[in-house]
Amino acid sequence: MKKEFNIRKFCVNYNVFIIFSVLFIACTLLSESFLLPINLFNIGLQQAAPIFVAIGVMFPIIMGGIDLSVGSVMALASSGVLAVMNKTDIGLGLGLALAVLIGLACGLLNGFLVAYCNMPGFVATLATLTTLKGFAYLITNGNTIKVTGNVLLDLCKRDYGYPTIIITAVVIVLFILMQHYTVFGRLILATGSNRTAVELAGIRVKRYILSAYVISGVMAALAGMWLAARTSTSNAVLGQGAELNAVAACVLGGTSLSGGRGSALKTFVGALCLAMIGNIMNLMGVGAYIQNIVQGIIIVFAVLMYGI
Amino acid sequence: MEAYKLEMKSISKSFGGVKALNDVSLRVKKGEIHALLGENGAGKSTLMKILSGAYQRDSGEILVDGQPAKINTPKDSKQNGIAVIYQELMLAADLTVAENIFIDDLAAGSVFINWKKLHSDTTRLLVSLGFGNISPTEKCGNLSVAHQQVVEICKNLSRDAKILVLDEPTSVLTFKEIEHLFEILKRLKANGISIIYISHRLEEIFKLCDTITVLKDGCYVDTVDVQDTTRQLLVNKMVGRELKDMFPARNAKIGEVLLRAEDLQAGRMVDHVSFEVHGGEVLGFSGLVGSGRTETMRAIIGVDKLEAGKVTYMGETVKFTHPEQAVKKKLGMLPEDRKVQGLLLEQPIRLNTTLAALSKVSDPTKTIIFHNKEKKLVAENLSRIQTKYNAAEDEVNSLSGGNQQKVVLARWIMADCKCIIFDEPTRGVDVGAKVEIYNVINALAEQGVAVIMISSEMPEIIGMCDRVVVMNKGRVTGELTKNELSEQSLIRLAMEV
Numbered sequence: 083m084k085k086e087f088n089i090r091k092f093c094v095n096y097n098v099f100i101i102f103s104v105l106f107i108a109c110t111l112l113s114e115s116f117l118l119p120i121n122l123f124n125i126g127l128q129q130a131a132p133i134f135v136a137i138g139v140m141f142p143i144i145m146g147g148i149d150l151s152v153g154s155v156m157a158l159a160s161s162g163v164l165a166v167m168n169k170t171d172i173g174l175g176l177g178l179a180l181a182v183l184i185g186l187a188c189g190l191l192n193g194f195l196v197a198y199c200n201m202p203g204f205v206a207t208l209a210t211l212t213t214l215k216g217f218a219y220l221i222t223n224g225n226t227i228k229v230t231g232n233v234l235l236d237l238c239k240r241d242y243g244y245p246t247i248i249i250t251a252v253v254i255v256l257f258i259l260m261q262h263y264t265v266f267g268r269l270i271l272a273t274g275s276n277r278t279a280v281e282l283a284g285i286r287v288k289r290y291i292l293s294a295y296v297i298s299g300v301m302a303a304l305a306g307m308w309l310a311a312r313t314s315t316s317n318a319v320l321g322q323g324a325e326l327n328a329v330a331a332c333v334l335g336g337t338s339l340s341g342g343r344g345s346a347l348k349t350f351v352g353a354l355c356l357a358m359i360g361n362i363m364n365l366m367g368v369g370a371y372i373q374n375i376v377q378g379i380i381i382v383f384a385v386l387m388y389g390i
Numbered sequence: 391m392e393a394y395k396l397e398m399k400s401i402s403k404s405f406g407g408v409k410a411l412n413d414v415s416l417r418v419k420k421g422e423i424h425a426l427l428g429e430n431g432a433g434k435s436t437l438m439k440i441l442s443g444a445y446q447r448d449s450g451e452i453l454v455d456g457q458p459a460k461i462n463t464p465k466d467s468k469q470n471g472i473a474v475i476y477q478e479l480m481l482a483a484d485l486t487v488a489e490n491i492f493i494d495d496l497a498a499g500s501v502f503i504n505w506k507k508l509h510s511d512t513t514r515l516l517v518s519l520g521f522g523n524i525s526p527t528e529k530c531g532n533l534s535v536a537h538q539q540v541v542e543i544c545k546n547l548s549r550d551a552k553i554l555v556l557d558e559p560t561s562v563l564t565f566k567e568i569e570h571l572f573e574i575l576k577r578l579k580a581n582g583i584s585i586i587y588i589s590h591r592l593e594e595i596f597k598l599c600d601t602i603t604v605l606k607d608g609c610y611v612d613t614v615d616v617q618d619t620t621r622q623l624l625v626n627k628m629v630g631r632e633l634k635d636m637f638p639a640r641n642a643k644i645g646e647v648l649l650r651a652e653d654l655q656a657g658r659m660v661d662h663v664s665f666e667v668h669g670g671e672v673l674g675f676s677g678l679v680g681s682g683r684t685e686t687m688r689a690i691i692g693v694d695k696l697e698a699g700k701v702t703y704m705g706e707t708v709k710f711t712h713p714e715q716a717v718k719k720k721l722g723m724l725p726e727d728r729k730v731q732g733l734l735l736e737q738p739i740r741l742n743t744t745l746a747a748l749s750k751v752s753d754p755t756k757t758i759i760f761h762n763k764e765k766k767l768v769a770e771n772l773s774r775i776q777t778k779y780n781a782a783e784d785e786v787n788s789l790s791g792g793n794q795q796k797v798v799l800a801r802w803i804m805a806d807c808k809c810i811i812f813d814e815p816t817r818g819v820d821v822g823a824k825v826e827i828y829n830v831i832n833a834l835a836e837q838g839v840a841v842i843m844i845s846s847e848m849p850e851i852i853g854m855c856d857r858v859v860v861m862n863k864g865r866v867t868g869e870l871t872k873n874e875l876s877e878q879s880l881i882r883l884a885m886e887v
């Protein structure tokens with residue numbers, strides 16, 4: 083049997099890269115400032131949070147579920163850490179570790195509800211979205227918390243400030259490797275594809291479902307920190323609506339909402355596409371309202387391309 | 391020249407470079423039952439999907455009643471009086487029988503539904519097929535598979551189908567139900583309906599069909615009258631070589647008891663079941679579909695809850711609450727429904743094959759997967775049972791039905807089980823491959839593995855098993871040794887209460 087180059091398959095598989103290239107070229111042509119190092123650096127810094135959330139949320143989506151609570155996790159983790167930082171002098175490292183712990187707890191809660199109480203992800207995380215946000219309000223008292231001193235600013239110093247960008251890059255690479263080379267990554271995908279079959283093959287699927295939500299929680303908590311670091315402040319509405327942007331990035335990256343398909347690399351590129359659209363419109367001085375409209379339209383077209 | 395009801399001439403079809411059909415022709419007369427035979431992946435389903443408009447042909451011509459018919463969509467096909475019943479039934483489980491049958495036009499052209507007329511029309515159709523016992527208001531999800539099939543046939547008859555295609559209809563039916571289906575088909579034939587019938591069970595073809603067309607590797611081989619051929623000749627045409635022994639001899643030493651079940655109870659379908667299986671033995675489980683065979687095994691490996699009873703496995707009492715524990719102890723089960731319980735349909739063949747044996751392709755801590763090792767092992771295990779596939783990276787969904795079954799089989803062969811439960815291992819598998827699967831089962835037994843084989847195909851049970859446990863309604867009704875095995879004895883026990 084001979085194998086021919088199948089153009090349709092190619093388009094579906096690499097859709098997001100094609101869109102990325104087109105957008106990149108368009109941006110370069112539309113604005114001279116786009117390729118300036120300072121602009122690219124800004125994109126990197128701004129996008130660390132959305133990229134983290136998107137890659138995190140991808141895992142519940144691979145399971146055929148969803149995590150709507152990421153925005154609240156971002157607010158809770160960052161407010162919590164900032165509140166502690168204001169009281170005692172824990173360093174940056176411990177601060178991040180605390181954020182991870184909070185994300186872990188939130189993820190465990192979501193995962194427990196979905197995997198062990200058999201709740202649909204949509205319902206379980208809708209409930210935790212409200213609850214966790216409530217906790218964030220309790221911590222912040224409805225105000226904005228500001229850390230004095232600039233521990234957090236170290237995460238995104240402009241002149242040499244790579245930490246956020248470097249951590250993001252490393253994490254992306256780790257996730258790509260995890261999906262491609264580890265049994266864990268394989269079983270996450272398999273569970274999302276057909277839970278019954280995987281269970282019958284002698285695998286404890288609930289653990290993998292739980293892990294998916296834990297990843298999402300931890301990634302969201304760190305994303306909250308990236309956002310808070312840029313202004314050294316946090317409040318209960320930090321990260322509000324982040325889940326929508328994340329789902330958009332996942333869908334652009336070809337993640338299947340019915341489960342069983344999703345790649346960290348493509349989701350990352352999907353998030354970059356959204357970032358470029360936002361960035362170029364800012365550079366061209368397009369108003370925020372119009373930006374929303376254009377962004378929505380582009381997502382619809384990108385997803386339509388999968389259906390060709 | 392005789393007039394044909396349906397002619398398909400020189401049909402060709404490729405899937406992205408793979409030629410699934412190459413210049414295939416099929417001619418079906420009015421009021422005949424025409425068998426379509428061929429190995430897994432020969433192109434039978436593809437040809438029928440072209441007829442139904444689900445796939446578009448690359449070239450070729452379709453004539454209905456001698457007139458060229460433009461069939462490009464499922465709607466065209468329906469308008470030409472063609473109805474295809476796929477193996478995966480396409481009924482809406484939550485709708486009633488009547489609603490399913492008349493789903494196209496519930497209101498019969500008007501705005502409101504006349505329920506009374508709908509139900510009486512349904513009853514009339516059902517009675518005409520001899521199934522007055524199915525209630526028009528029952529939800530389809532509650533019906534047995536056989537009854538669902540009857541509903542599916544009614545649905546197509548209500549649309550005035552003149553050509554009825556059945557793609558492996560009997561692989562999920564019990565022998566009683568099969569007899570019933572054959573009666574229906576013969577009645578339809580007497581009414582002048584042409585039937586195209588796909589099955590891997592040759593004995594059915596000889597019982598039912600008038601004419602046989604054989605395909606091989608996407609090419610037309612021959613069309614013969616059923617009187618002019620023999621089983622052996624057909625097999626040779628399909629396989630392209632001599633197939634000496636359907637059930638190859640086994641040279642296994644029957645050893646110690648490996649698995650013993652005593653007084654098992656689980657749900658309604660497992661009622662005080664006891665049996666034992668030895669290393670090196672092939673133990674058959676026979677009975678009607680729904681007799682509790684699958685449920686018994688599921689309770690043993692820990693998928694369903696075992697409510698009472700004792701399981702001894704390799705000398706120790708075990709109580710598995712999750713299949714993970716069973717697989718860890720090298721007790722595996724190949725599920726009966728490959729689409730729902732076996733395969734990850736949109737995933738590559740490679741991933742599907744190694745699912746139960748990931749420790750074999752990863753480092754000792756079971757963390758990192760070695761892709762090269764995996765590819766090699768997958769290729770070895772798949773070719774061992776002669777699986778036809780293009781690339782291990784293709785979606786398992788793109789394989790023909792029988793080859794999908796082989797992927798699940800390869801998965802469990804790779805898992806190195808000490809005791810392995812095969813639930814309908816040859817469902818939808820062609821004759822040649824069946825022999826391969828029997829060879830694999832024999833090889834396993836010769837290595838001392840205890841094999842439990844649940845099967846609804848009596849020839850296979852009789853040909854392969856050392857001992858057979860027969861179940862009915864959740865109870866063991868008898869046990870037969872090799873020399874007591876016969877169709878009569880099996881049927882008698884299967885009907886006993």
Ligand SMILES: Nc1ncnc2c1ncn2[C@@H]1O[C@H](COP(=O)(O)OP(=O)(O)OP(=O)(O)O)[C@@H](O)[C@H]1O
Binds near residue numbers: 410432778820
């Ligand atoms: N959608 C598809 N995409 C790619 N290849 C396909 C597709 N459908 C079928 N094929 C290929 O076409 C060939 C014929 O498949 P088909 O399903 O018609 O076989 P079959 O004769 O029905 O076999 P079986 O007895 O196993 O059901 C196979 O090689 C199969 O892999």
Ligand SMILES: [Mg+2]
Binds near residue numbers: 435436557790791792
């Ligand atoms: Mg088929």
